[in-house]
Amino acid sequence: MESGWEMGKILDQIDNPADLKELTQAELKQLASEIREELVSVVSANGGHLASNLGVVELTIALHRIFESPKDKIVWDVGHQAYTHKLLTGRRDRFSTLRQFGGLSGFTDRNESEHDHFGAGHASTSISAALGMVVARDLAGDDYEVVAIIGDGAATGGMALEGMNQVGHLGSRLIVVLNDNGMSISPTVGALAKLLGKIRFDDRYRRAKDTSKRIVTRLPLGNRVWSAGKQVETGVKGMFMPTTFWEELGFAYMGPVDGHNIHELEMALAHARDYRREPILLHVVTTKGKGYLPAEGDAVYFHGIPAQGTDNGTIPTYSDVFAQTMLRLARDNPRLVVITPAMPEGNCLSIVAAEFPERVLDVGICEQHAVTFAAGLSIQGFVPVVAIYSTFLQRSFDQIIHDVCLQDLPVVFAIDRGGIVGDDGKTHQGVFDISYLTMIPNLIVAAPKDEDELQHMLYTATKSKHPMAVRYPRSTGLGVKLDTEFCLIPIGRGELLREGQDVAIVAIGSMVAPALEAARELTVSGIEAAVVNARFTKPLDRELILEVAGRTKRVVTVEENILNGGFGSSVANLLQRSDLNDIQVRSIGLPDEFIEHGPQSSLRSRYGLDSEEIARYVLAAFPDLDRAKTTAEYSELSG
Numbered sequence: 001m002e003s004g005w006e007m008g009k010i011l012d013q014i015d016n017p018a019d020l021k022e023l024t025q026a027e028l029k030q031l032a033s034e035i036r037e038e039l040v041s042v043v044s045a046n047g048g049h050l051a052s053n054l055g056v057v058e059l060t061i062a063l064h065r066i067f068e069s070p071k072d073k074i075v076w077d078v079g080h081q082a083y084t085h086k087l088l089t090g091r092r093d094r095f096s097t098l099r100q101f102g103g104l105s106g107f108t109d110r111n112e113s114e115h116d117h118f119g120a121g122h123a124s125t126s127i128s129a130a131l132g133m134v135v136a137r138d139l140a141g142d143d144y145e146v147v148a149i150i151g152d153g154a155a156t157g158g159m160a161l162e163g164m165n166q167v168g169h170l171g172s173r174l175i176v177v178l179n180d181n182g183m184s185i186s187p188t189v190g191a192l193a194k195l196l197g198k199i200r201f202d203d204r205y206r207r208a209k210d211t212s213k214r215i216v217t218r219l220p221l222g223n224r225v226w227s228a229g230k231q232v233e234t235g236v237k238g239m240f241m242p243t244t245f246w247e248e249l250g251f252a253y254m255g256p257v258d259g260h261n262i263h264e265l266e267m268a269l270a271h272a273r274d275y276r277r278e279p280i281l282l283h284v285v286t287t288k289g290k291g292y293l294p295a296e297g298d299a300v301y302f303h304g305i306p307a308q309g310t311d312n313g314t315i316p317t318y319s320d321v322f323a324q325t326m327l328r329l330a331r332d333n334p335r336l337v338v339i340t341p342a343m344p345e346g347n348c349l350s351i352v353a354a355e356f357p358e359r360v361l362d363v364g365i366c367e368q369h370a371v372t373f374a375a376g377l378s379i380q381g382f383v384p385v386v387a388i389y390s391t392f393l394q395r396s397f398d399q400i401i402h403d404v405c406l407q408d409l410p411v412v413f414a415i416d417r418g419g420i421v422g423d424d425g426k427t428h429q430g431v432f433d434i435s436y437l438t439m440i441p442n443l444i445v446a447a448p449k450d451e452d453e454l455q456h457m458l459y460t461a462t463k464s465k466h467p468m469a470v471r472y473p474r475s476t477g478l479g480v481k482l483d484t485e486f487c488l489i490p491i492g493r494g495e496l497l498r499e500g501q502d503v504a505i506v507a508i509g510s511m512v513a514p515a516l517e518a519a520r521e522l523t524v525s526g527i528e529a530a531v532v533n534a535r536f537t538k539p540l541d542r543e544l545i546l547e548v549a550g551r552t553k554r555v556v557t558v559e560e561n562i563l564n565g566g567f568g569s570s571v572a573n574l575l576q577r578s579d580l581n582d583i584q585v586r587s588i589g590l591p592d593e594f595i596e597h598g599p600q601s602s603l604r605s606r607y608g609l610d611s612e613e614i615a616r617y618v619l620a621a622f623p624d625l626d627r628a629k630t631t632a633e634y635s636e637l638s639g
């Protein structure tokens with residue numbers, strides 16, 4: 001670090017974590033406030049996880065002062081709170097590109113920095129990944145520290161508990177920092193959350209906060225107040241803790257520590273680092289949104305904010321229409337229950353919860369449990385709707401197969417964020433669901449062409465005798481009128497939206513509207529394309545697809561999903577097994593790669609999923625059509 005930083009911002013002088021070590025406590029405080037300014041400024045413009053990041057500024061600074069990344073491994077859970085970590089690990093200059101196409105990811109990413117020891121985006125992975133590193137270290141006879149930082153929300157996830165179970169069993173040297181702000185996206189739910197609440201709000205802790213400060217400043221680093229768990233003989237630990245939950249799991253427990261006091265954090269982390277015996281759980285209490293009043297006041301909204309200039313307009317989103325539909329259905333059917341794995345906000349469920357609090361169940365960040373829990377409700381004659389993002393449903397793959405579909409239980413999967421989600425990028429794209437759901441026996445898989453069809457499909461799903469998935473995109477609807485009466489959509493029936501004899505564009509879900517538009521654009525080239533809204537990827541509308549294919553001899557499928565195992569491959573399979581000969585089939589969809597972050601519209605265009613690209617593809621895929629057009633034009637010209 002250059003000397004003379006007093007002249008400018010301290011943050012501008014931090015090129016790597018080692019630069020932090022020379023700063024005084026007063027300078028660190030100044031640095032924390034500069035970081036907050038930078039976070040608010042960039043995230044307000046680009047969108048992102050503001051409140052979570054504001055809450056861990058001091059914790060991140062302290063971690064990078066006490067540990068030596070990249071030698072020591074700092075493993076963030078979810079990775080959505082790693083913005084300060086990015087600022088301090090050589091990415092300050094690129095921070096303004098956060099979540100933009102080609103810019104920094106909104107999560108930890110091993111391709112981005114040697115300081116990102118584990119890539120994340122989905123919750124509850126840190127303890128398992130960190131334990132893997134610990135065991136590798138110990139088997140290889142290496143010596144470095146491994147620290148997992150996990151939020152109280154992510155700690156509700158099953159894998160976190162599975163990881164803790166093995167950590168306690170092995171007794172390995174691992175430090176788990178529990179970043180407890182009482183919030184997941186919404187307030188954290190569950191018995192574990194209650195336990196943490198007890199500690200946070202315990203009178204003895206509040207009194208002890210000051211006491212501990214006194215003790216910490218009075219005593220040298222090695223004082224026994226901070227020596228952990230079973231070794232502690234002073235009364236301080238007992239004073240802090242109403243329970244020994246973590247100790248029973250085999251962890252030494254330290255805390256709770258004030259997560260906005262850098263000095264105190266450093267002392268606690270240094271003790272944890274030097275303890276070197278059993279695994280340690282360091283309980284750090286933070287305030288989500290800290291230091292920016294709007295975010296402190298409304299941490300739920302500021303958990304993840306949209307980029308500046310994102311105009312929501314007046315057209316409802318698909319998520320809005322989902323929630324409105326659930327509300328109406330819940331009024332009519334006292335057996336309808338909506339299950340959300342910690343995403344009541346994202347799924348817009350507050351309007352349903354306000355009227356039926358006992359029938360909207362937040363189960364925590366527990367997608368696997370959510371699905372099997374739904375199976376149990378279904379067996380007892382209830383109508384469970386699992387409201388879930390496509391990307392997170394991946395967690396429940398076996399539960400869908402083994403607990404729901406194998407028993408043919410009529411569970412409804414309302415799958416939000418199907419397709420390209422945009423700025424969250426690789427970890428969050430909902431581009432696999434058509435493939436991984438269509439292959440499962442008994443499961444009906446549908447995707448609506450617009451928000452009106454969504455409500456009818458959801459209604460149909462709640463009346464189904466079989467499990468049914470309805471997937472819809474992250475976006476506003478098309479602005480179509482919503483029918484006031486729900487109607488049943490015949491299972492496995494698509495609809496022919498446009499006649500045409502040259503080529504049939506068979507589209508599913510969000511791709512139906514651009515397919516229709518592409519067909520209009522193709523008329524300029526003298527090509528008449530039929531357009532089919534397939535509605536179901538399973539069961540397919542055999543009759544309709546075979547009929548248009550037989551007539552046009554050219555079929556193009558379009559889906560916002562990976563091509564491998566997707567809708568297009570189902571249609572190709574159908575045609576291959578039919579008696580039809582000489583049908584040319586082409587499929588538009590996403591390639592066999594992880595799709596990066598960027599605006600939804602530019603990603604769609606990049607991957608050929610908008611009307612212009614679909615039209616261009618049709619022309620290129622069937623040059624005979626183009627020739628026909630040219631000949632037609634030629635004869636027209638030549639009179």
Ligand SMILES: Cc1ncc(C[n+]2csc(CCOP(=O)(O)OP(=O)(O)O)c2C)c(N)n1
Binds near residue numbers: 154155341343
């Ligand atoms: C498997 C999975 N489910 C849901 C989410 C969506 N999600 C992102 S952050 C978050 C809350 C995390 O809460 P916590 O771990 O306490 O961190 P905080 O933001 O409060 O710091 C949720 C539910 C996710 N990333 N991964």
